[in-house]
Amino acid sequence: MKELELKYGCNPNQKPSRIYLADGGDLPIQVLSGRPGYINFLDAFNGWQLVRDLKKATGLAAAASFKHVSPAGASVGLPLTETLAKIYWVDDMDWKNFSPIACAYARARGADRMSSFGDFISLSDVCDKDTALLIKREVSDGVIAPGYTEEALEILKSKKKGNYNVIEIDPDYVPAPLEHKEVFGVTFEQGRQELEINDELISRVVTKNQELSEEARRDLKISLIVLKYTQSNSVCFVKDGQAIGVGAGQQSRVHCTRLAGQKADNWFLRQCPKVLNLPFKDSISRAERDNAIDVYMGEEYMDVLADGAWENIFTEKPEAFTREEKRAWLDQMTDVTLGSDAFFPFSDNIERAHKSGVRYIAQPGGSVRDDAVIETCDKYGMVMVFTGIRLFHH
Numbered sequence: 001m002k003e004l005e006l007k008y009g010c011n012p013n014q015k016p017s018r019i020y021l022a023d024g025g026d027l028p029i030q031v032l033s034g035r036p037g038y039i040n041f042l043d044a045f046n047g048w049q050l051v052r053d054l055k056k057a058t059g060l061a062a063a064a065s066f067k068h069v070s071p072a073g074a075s076v077g078l079p080l081t082e083t084l085a086k087i088y089w090v091d092d093m094d095w096k097n098f099s100p101i102a103c104a105y106a107r108a109r110g111a112d113r114m115s116s117f118g119d120f121i122s123l124s125d126v127c128d129k130d131t132a133l134l135i136k137r138e139v140s141d142g143v144i145a146p147g148y149t150e151e152a153l154e155i156l157k158s159k160k161k162g163n164y165n166v167i168e169i170d171p172d173y174v175p176a177p178l179e180h181k182e183v184f185g186v187t188f189e190q191g192r193q194e195l196e197i198n199d200e201l202i203s204r205v206v207t208k209n210q211e212l213s214e215e216a217r218r219d220l221k222i223s224l225i226v227l228k229y230t231q232s233n234s235v236c237f238v239k240d241g242q243a244i245g246v247g248a249g250q251q252s253r254v255h256c257t258r259l260a261g262q263k264a265d266n267w268f269l270r271q272c273p274k275v276l277n278l279p280f281k282d283s284i285s286r287a288e289r290d291n292a293i294d295v296y297m298g299e300e301y302m303d304v305l306a307d308g309a310w311e312n313i314f315t316e317k318p319e320a321f322t323r324e325e326k327r328a329w330l331d332q333m334t335d336v337t338l339g340s341d342a343f344f345p346f347s348d349n350i351e352r353a354h355k356s357g358v359r360y361i362a363q364p365g366g367s368v369r370d371d372a373v374i375e376t377c378d379k380y381g382m383v384m385v386f387t388g389i390r391l392f393h394h
């Protein structure tokens with residue numbers, strides 16, 4: 001297939017629209033179901049690169065949940081815990097026997113379920129039955145993977161009355177070393193971002209605390225790989241092999257840190273028994289539960305607890321989740337990793353990161369205030385590495 005005509009571009013009024021290779025070669029994909037659109041392919045191709053890099057860096061199956069050209073979640077395929085299975089809404093499935101790629105997607109989708117609603121999925125490995133069953137029950141636009149088992153493909157083709165987007169990509173495809181983009185009729189050319197995220201990149205520790213466990217090194221690499229495909233400015237929080245908070249596209253670095261930190265906090269707050277045991281009505285869907293939990297944990301909690309409102313969601317009225325209770329629970333979150341795609345210009349980023357249990361940080365370095373940033377890390381016993389490499393992605 002030399003080219004694929006699309007329904008429209010970013011918006012319905014932007015026509016015509018198509019994808020093709022400039023050299024006239026065959027596209028590295030096959031559409032097995034549905035009719036993917038312009039934004040679907042942007043998410044699919046960025047997501048595929050992300051999971052490909054994660055697998056190369058860790059040796060583990062990987063998955064990403066993309067939304068509007070930035071990852072909402074990404075993870076490697078480590079086993080689920082009972083608590084994670086519950087907050088990811090898979091505790092009614094045979095989650096203890098999930099395959100590694102199914103575990104990876106459950107984690108990627110579950111970290112920020114609000115943002116992942118209507119996502120495009122990327123898988124590093126062949127999509128199997130477990131993963132397809134997970135995908136079938138979620139609101140999603142499509143999936144890209146290097147292959148599908150017969151059972152998985154049959155399940156996915158039944159989604160959305162046969163209109164669910166399923167893309168198979170050639171895992172051996174290598175794009176040209178130069179990439180091009182046109183803006184306002186002007187063509188931009190640059191070398192592709194082929195930087196390998198490896199142990200050498202995170203070897204320069206600049207803080208007094210120099211201790212980096214294998215798990216910390218893994219999570220530092222995961223954070224940087226996620227940032228490599230996240231719209232800048234961007235910051236990524238990672239814990240136990242998965243992104244738990246991504247702040248993307250903010251003009252201020254600290255706003256990225258606050259946004260990603262709040263998402264990380266919400267991920268951990270969902271694990272608090274007070275949230276885990278909310279008495280939802282059986283008729284409430286997973287998406288409606290996600291929305292209610294998000295409001296319940298925030299400052300506008302009375303929107304779901306007010307008389308006349310809670311009766312539509314819960315079987316009995318829950319107690320409010322107070323600021324003091326939330327802070328006490330969050331103080332138990334430790335050993336979180338943070339990556340930043342450019343240097344931290346001020347130490348306020350470190351102060352905010354500390355509130356979300358960050359212990360390990362990777363950033364390029366190079367700010368005139370590096371000394372102040374390092375001093376703040378030392379105050380909290382953090383480990384910070386300077387990569388010397390910026391990871392802007394636009």
